[in-house]
Amino acid sequence: MNDRPQSRPGRRGRPGYDLESVLRVAVKLFNERGYDGTSMEDLARKLGITKSAIYHHVPSKDExxxxxxxxxxxxxxxxxxxxxxxxxxxxxxxxxxxxxxxxxxxxxxxxxxxxxxxxxxxxxxxxxxxxxxxxxxxxxxxxxxxxxxxxxxxxxxxxxxxxxxxxxxxxxxxxxxxxxxxxxxxxxxxxxxxxxxxxxxxxx
Amino acid sequence: MNDRPQSRPGRRGRPGYDLESVLRVAVKLFNERGYDGTSMEDLARKLGITKSAIYHHVPSKDExxxxxxxxxxxxxxxxxxxxxxxxxxxxxxxxxxxxxxxxxxxxxxxxxxxxxxxxxxxxxxxxxxxxxxxxxxxxxxxxxxxxxxxxxxxxxxxxxxxxxxxxxxxxxxxxxxxxxxxxxxxxxxxxxxxxxxxxxxxxx
Missing domain, CATH: 1.10.357.10 (Tetracycline Repressor, domain 2)
Incomplete structure (x- = not known):
């Protein structure tokens, strides 16, 4: 249960993520909430980075x-x-x-x-x-x-x-x-x- | 694939549903789309009845x-x-x-x-x-x-x-x-x- 509550602002620009770690966190979320139930916004919040920082690594949720x-x-x-x-x-x-x-x-x-x-x-x-x-x-x-x-x-x-x-x-x-x-x-x-x-x- | 498309208006007041048949259709939808991904609106559309007609049988999706x-x-x-x-x-x-x-x-x-x-x-x-x-x-x-x-x-x-x-x-x-x-x-x-x-x- 290390979800950051929605009300707390995400920490932006946290360094150190590469595609592999983005992928691991994404898969964890998909398994917990379902693929359809997980948005790129959810993933960004979980990672504490912006959505555009994710798109730097990968073009889409589908990918x-x-x-x-x-x-x-x-x-x-x-x-x-x-x-x-x-x-x-x-x-x-x-x-x-x-x-x-x-x-x-x-x-x-x-x-x-x-x-x-x-x-x-x-x-x-x-x-x-x-x-x-x-x-x-x-x-x-x-x-x-x-x-x-x-x-x-x-x-x-x-x-x-x-x-x-x-x-x-x-x-x-x-x-x-x-x-x-x-x-x-x-x-x-x-x-x-x-x-x-x-x-x-x-x-x- | 007998989903009625969203654009077609639901047939209202179709007779003949009891709790058992509402339950069977609900379970089919839950299995296809996930419980969280299915709304009472979706269920009403699938059954071709109004949401209030469903609530006549059962108080909630949870039930x-x-x-x-x-x-x-x-x-x-x-x-x-x-x-x-x-x-x-x-x-x-x-x-x-x-x-x-x-x-x-x-x-x-x-x-x-x-x-x-x-x-x-x-x-x-x-x-x-x-x-x-x-x-x-x-x-x-x-x-x-x-x-x-x-x-x-x-x-x-x-x-x-x-x-x-x-x-x-x-x-x-x-x-x-x-x-x-x-x-x-x-x-x-x-x-x-x-x-x-x-x-x-x-x-x-």
Missing amino acids: LLRLAVNRALDGLFELAAKLETVEGRAVDRLEFLVRGSVAVLVDRLPFVTLLLRVRGNTKVERAALARRREFDRIVADLVAEAEKEGDIRPDVDPAVTARLVFGMVNSLIEWYRPGRGDTDLADAVAKIAFDGIRVHDHGR | LLRLAVNRALDGLFELAAKLETVEGRAVDRLEFLVRGSVAVLVDRLPFVTLLLRVRGNTKVERAALARRREFDRIVADLVAEAEKEGDIRPDVDPAVTARLVFGMVNSLIEWYRPGRGDTDLADAVAKIAFDGIRVHDHGR
Whole structure:
């Protein structure tokens, strides 16, 4: 709760902001109040600088959103690009993708949070949704491949399996807060997604 | 996309609305545009009736939200109340709760969707969050009990397990649309949550 009340005049010309810090504060505000509910005026007030000082860094609110969601999406696609380096079977590449996605989410939490709330109301949002769908397709294809190889259960539709596993991954934004051990978290997600929460009798 | 454009005058006095249908249209709008982004004016326009006709049914927008989120929460608590009728071990009651939650979500999708987006900005929202936490505690206690009984994996923190499983359940709001077989969906979630997506060699 470090919002400056509206009644207190903003400190103007506070030095030290670059595009990166403007972006971080913008994303925080977008996540708190919604993208539509946040004006450049709100952002200027929060930063304690003038609106024109913001426009020095970035041409529009829309562009801040584009930069923010692409920060999340670039993380996911950089991960996907490494898939071909993973030896073994499709199920191993899928586990790599699940663990890596948790790491991206943990590393870029505010950006991923914003991405996952995008609903497609603007051109920038629709472009983000299109990239998300592209990533989802990579996941779904991998699940289907792993199922064909006999490593993933065949009694659930592969598209549903893909959505449920990544639904679990994405649900982290609702409660994960930095500070917790990331490796533990990726481990927990991978264990539950791949082997379930039930104890099996065979000492797995 | 059956929004009536702002420029076209609303049809006034359209008959046939009761509180239930006003509530359903309100929830649809809240989900599309956000609760804060929807005015009673918007709702009146969508319904094709006057604002005072809405106030005949309900005293405020806040009350519409309260009714809507409680529709979701009541479903979950009615389910939880049935837990004591489930024979067997804690893990069986947990599976009952997971399957039942999917059924509530499917049955009350717009209401659950709205509930899961509540951020706690108003008294009504904070009351809803408090009830959600109460339900989450029931889940977490059940997971802890099932772990003590040796049926749930002990290598993940029970609170994390509870959150991940219900994160998977709740993620359904992002893509599930009515028409699909509900039983299949509850089955898919229960299979993956309890036994994982990996095929085990022992013919499970």
